[in-house]
Amino acid sequence: MQKFLSFILSFSIFLMAVSPAPPILKAEANNLSVEEARQLLVRTDNKYEPPQYEALMLMRNHRPDRERQENKLRLLRKNDKMLVIFLEPPSQRGQVFIRDGDDMWMYLPRSNKVMRIGAKDALMGGEASNADLMRTAMAEDYNPVYLGEEVIDGITCYKLELTAKRRTVAYDKVIYWIGKEKDNPVRRDYYALSGKKLRTMYFSDLRLLGGFERPTRIKIENAEQKEYWTEMILEEVNLNVKWEDYIFTPAYVRQGIFH
Numbered sequence: 001m002q003k004f005l006s007f008i009l010s011f012s013i014f015l016m017a018v019s020p021a022p023p024i025l026k027a028e029a030n031n032l033s034v035e036e037a038r039q040l041l042v043r044t045d046n047k048y049e050p051p052q053y054e055a056l057m058l059m060r061n062h063r064p065d066r067e068r069q070e071n072k073l074r075l076l077r078k079n080d081k082m083l084v085i086f087l088e089p090p091s092q093r094g095q096v097f098i099r100d101g102d103d104m105w106m107y108l109p110r111s112n113k114v115m116r117i118g119a120k121d122a123l124m125g126g127e128a129s130n131a132d133l134m135r136t137a138m139a140e141d142y143n144p145v146y147l148g149e150e151v152i153d154g155i156t157c158y159k160l161e162l163t164a165k166r167r168t169v170a171y172d173k174v175i176y177w178i179g180k181e182k183d184n185p186v187r188r189d190y191y192a193l194s195g196k197k198l199r200t201m202y203f204s205d206l207r208l209l210g211g212f213e214r215p216t217r218i219k220i221e222n223a224e225q226k227e228y229w230t231e232m233i234l235e236e237v238n239l240n241v242k243w244e245d246y247i248f249t250p251a252y253v254r255q256g257i258f259h
Helices: 002-018 023-029 034-048 130-134
Strands: 052-062 069-078 081-088 096-100 103-108 113-117 142-152 155-164 173-179 185-191 197-209 212-222 229-238
Touching: 034 142, 034 155, 034 173, 034 212, 081 130, 096 130, 142 173, 155 185, 197 229
Parallel strands: none
Antiparallel strands: 052 069, 052 229, 069 081, 081 096, 096 103, 103 113, 142 155, 155 173, 173 185, 185 197, 197 212, 212 229
């Protein structure tokens, strides 16, 4: 009897060794690993926000209780440094937003003052935060986890959950949909540490600018009051530029060079 039981146990172990893996393990193998999700985030960043460029952008703020505000902006970027220069309207011409790493400032030409600003602060009273315009390379600030695939507006997307690497980042969590075919941004939902949904960002109107096909229209919508929104329209992109680090400093901007 003991020999028979030993035979049954040995045979069961043999069957376990040669049996195929359960279907759930096979399904997990089709998922993106943490590193693959990070590489996807980097590719999407590099297409939408190349490391060095110059661009022209139109920004519109819409609130039902106010007249629509419109600004024409010139953007200069070099890695984690950025200038946002106001061209229009004339009343704001020469104002400059400055980013150098985690530090941000605003220069006011009429008073020749430079004020420190925060990434979470609202940009010009609209639905966009300062980070939405000046900290757009998501791989710098977030760790991604793959959640699966989902169809958004007819586009099959990778769905990622991003968690902030530091508390200084504007949003503590982001759910990010990236087009599977072209690695293009499609939608982002932004959340506070409490879990409250703050904003949704929609990307649309794919066009060839600066040698890359990219979304040229971004709409940022208040999660609770959808009639409050900011729209940013990318009009021109030039990658054939080379900026020096010193121009991305309050001391340089304060000379009034961009007025």
